[in-house]
Amino acid sequence: MELNERAELDTSQVNDRGRGGGGGGMGIPLPGGGGRGGLIGIVVAVLVALLGGGFGLNAMTNGDEGGQAGGTDLEQLCSRENTKRFDDVRCRNLLFVNSIQGYWEKAYPELGKGKYEPTDTNYFQAAVNTGCGQADSGVGPFYCPADRQVYIDLSFYDELASRFGAKGEFAQPYVLAHEYGHHIQNLLGTNEKAGQGDQSGPRSASVRLELQADCYAGAWAEHATESKDKTGQEPLFTSITQTDINEALKAAEAIGDDSIQERSGGQVNPDSFTHGTSAQRQRWFQQGFASGDPKTCDTFATDQL
Numbered sequence: 472m473e474l475n476e477r478a479e480l481d482t483s484q485v486n487d488r489g490r491g492g493g494g495g496g497m498g499i500p501l502p503g504g505g506g507r508g509g510l511i512g513i514v515v516a517v518l519v520a521l522l523g524g525g526f527g528l529n530a531m532t533n534g535d536e537g538g539q540a541g542g543t544d545l546e547q548l549c550s551r552e553n554t555k556r557f558d559d560v561r562c563r564n565l566l567f568v569n570s571i572q573g574y575w576e577k578a579y580p581e582l583g584k585g586k587y588e589p590t591d592t593n594y595f596q597a598a599v600n601t602g603c604g605q606a607d608s609g610v611g612p613f614y615c616p617a618d619r620q621v622y623i624d625l626s627f628y629d630e631l632a633s634r635f636g637a638k639g640e641f642a643q644p645y646v647l648a649h650e651y652g653h654h655i656q657n658l659l660g661t662n663e664k665a666g667q668g669d670q671s672g673p674r675s676a677s678v679r680l681e682l683q684a685d686c687y688a689g690a691w692a693e694h695a696t697e698s699k700d701k702t703g704q705e706p707l708f709t710s711i712t713q714t715d716i717n718e719a720l721k722a723a724e725a726i727g728d729d730s731i732q733e734r735s736g737g738q739v740n741p742d743s744f745t746h747g748t749s750a751q752r753q754r755w756f757q758q759g760f761a762s763g764d765p766k767t768c769d770t771f772a773t774d775q776l
């Protein structure tokens with residue numbers, strides 16, 4: 472993957488909210504199910520279960536640090552004048568967000584439900600207040616259907632590399648594209664419908680929702696190099712290779728329900744699946760990537776998950 476040094480980034484799509492969720496509090500993580508206003512993550516509940524009080528949990532017990540220490544000025548940090556900007560994870564992820572939303576601007580109308588409504592990604596550290604309640608880093612990156620925004624503590628990527636073994640850099644846009652997949656589902660009403668179905672189990676609505684978000688991520692990946700910068704003139708990526716795609720697949724494998732359960736030393740229990748197996752997550756990402764068409768991502772219409 473090569474990012475275009477000449478690209479002008481649209482910083483309005485990302486808010487850096489810095490440290491703390493505001494006003495102290497308990498730092499209670501909010502593992503959510505698939506629907507009904509709960510937050511939807513890429514790993515969510517399982518991550519909490521696996522890490523059991525480790526990463527990020529209870530990180531917000533100190534009220535003094537709970538104030539909204541403002542984040543960075545991305546406008547300045549990620550401007551073209553800063554020739555080192557792509558060494559910074561915040562600017563790289565800003566570019567990914569721009570690319571993902573640029574893709575959906577074009578692809579969403581083809582789904583026949585009107586225009587795409589853009590939404591922001593919020594960077595936070597430790598904990599954050601959202602329309603879905605207060606969440607902390609332990610839940611992993613997530614989408615909140617209530618306020619329609621994406622939330623990520625960027626240190627999750629270190630976790631993904633060290634604990635989950637997904638070191639490749641393309642794991643990052645895969646994670647974001649998955650979360651934006653939930654936004655698409657929210658706009659389409661899929662998310663709400665799925666909230667009425669089973670929230671765990673191998674063929675549950677939750678698993679179907681998550682696999683569809685992986686498929687949407689694959690569809691973005693297929694078109695990523697076509698996405699343009701803020702001026703509409705420059706591509707955001709100058710190249711994406713098979714190695715990158717393999718890195719996304721590696722990440723999808725690492726966060727499959729069965730892999731996570733195995734790694735945490737427990738039995739693999741399909742009844743508790745919420746996101747799908749490693750093989751399924753890879754398969755649906757591949758499906759989206761191979762077709763480049765979100766219409767082929769109908770995980771609700773098949774039992775061949």
Ligand SMILES: [Zn+2]
Nearest residue numbers: 511512513681
């Ligand atoms: Zn998800």
